[in-house]
Amino acid sequence: MTIPKLLTHPAAGFGSAALLLFAAAPLLLTDFRLGLLAKYLCIAIVAVGICLAWGRGGLLTLGQGLFFGLGGYAMAMHLKLADAGPGELPDFMVLYGATGELPWWWRPFESPLFALAATVLLPMAVAAVIGTLVFRRRVKGAYFAILSQALAAAFALWLIGRQATTGGTNGLTDIQGFFGYDLNDPVNQRTVYFVIAAALLAVAAGVRQLIHSRYGELLVAVRDSEERVRFLGYDPARVKLVAYVVAAGAAGLAGALFVPAVGIISPALIGIVPSIEFVIGAAVGGRASLVGAILGAIAVMWAKTTLSEEFPGAWTYFQGLLFVVALAFLPGGLASLVRKARERRSAAPDDAEDVPGAGADAAPAPVPASAKKPEGVTA
């Protein structure tokens, strides 16, 4: 194996990513910057799901905030209850004058196991219900995107409207502990960072396996020609549902990990604007490419922090511009540029092997493949 091939081998990719995340970043970054990176990595976990659902499955998931929020609130509810101590109400409820019992739907979250399972399973279950209804009815394209976004907005509004039990606009804030560890201690913050980095690698590995499985090929087929897939005897609704539910699970996990990293979850973090932010990173980096989506998400979040520090008001405009430019002029994202450059470099040796034509004897004589080059190839 030549050195370039060794470098592009997936194991090498994961190895170097692990090296960067677990060795280089903690050594080079200050605690503050490492905390920011932890936050970015959460967004990257969402982007991994978006890469599968949107990049591979063509489902423009503009409402991942819903699932991010479900995961985040599930985690935050447990941490608030744990902070308050057994039998006590979370601080904000006391502040709003509640004296009685904990609301019934808060009670299961006293159990750490239930809460942990809910961070991933609850978003997946909600996605399964939504997906079944939506895909059966063959809602797709822009309608699907708008519907997704409306659901995220509706969830945020619902939370705001129930201040006494959800914390309302403030959300669930001031989270102090994480399963017995004090989050104010930098050492524990570092541990949270490591957990998030490990989760990102695990989710990326899982989604990578899906993309390269037969299911992944089928998903691309559904994206490109749903009707044709149906005539082959598949139900495209089920194929899409799997990608949508997996993406929701990833977003839920990301939301759950975001809470200990940042110490807060609120409607402003899960509504329309954040939902678009989740997608922009993947769009800029390359939605169909796993590496592109992850790096794109991190880069856009980093740019957001940097630019908001310099020009507080300008970020929103810049973000909108970035999205439009990426979608209109670079649909494959930055990853497609890298791919094109790589193809150009390897074009010369490849051409020698490509002898088109020559089929089996009894069969129709194939015509040489047309000179047309594949365009917009994504992998």
Place this chain on the structure above:
Amino acid sequence: MTELPGLRIRGLRVAFDGFTAVDGVDLDVQPGDLRFLIGPNGAGKTTLVDAVTGLVRATGSVEFGGRQLLGRPVHHIARAGIGRTFQTATVFEELTVLQNLDIAAGAGRGAGTLLRRRRSVPEPVTRALDTIGLAELAERPAGVLAHGQKQWLEIGMLLVQDVRLLLLDEPVAGMSQDERDATGALLRQIAEERTVVVIEHDMAFMRSFARSVSVLHAGRVLSEGTVADVQADPRVQEVYLGHAAAPAPEPREAP
């Protein structure tokens, strides 16, 4: 091989907003037949195939091997052993020829198989690659294939799908003469094991390869029989008025 099922259509009717595209069609296709459906533009040929494959709503009865197809979802009809192609070849352009065929072969796969990588080429896929003559191009993206090759790939997908009945919508449209002959030979070979129905406008192609012919006109079956029977039918000559004794090539229907 087990007894091949036949197709039995009775009183089939398809209406769009008051316009009746298929108006009471009765049609029997015997197992192992190579049937051509011809007729002027707007005769209802493609709509008939759409109705059989569940793409449009229809009334009447369509039985395949004794099972009623009307009212069932498209993917169930496909699993009942009925496959079709479209006027414009629809292959998955970004996937390779091999991946296209592998997907066509896999409608019955369980979750466990789907979630794993493809380690080997399934035997029916290898066979189909040879039959359609694309073995050398197996690793090429389907998008770079020539037009005729895409049509063959579609037929190959129906073969690995192991359909009993192939409904082909203008399979030789846009092909060169050599490609037409090759396709005709391929259809003949396929019809030895399966039932084939071809919608075609190319009369020379029809004369060379049809085993039986149904002529559709204004949503009804006008005439049926061998190529000679149909050509001798005065009603058919009337429909194709201006083309002397025999139906002549027609301009192709808009897709």
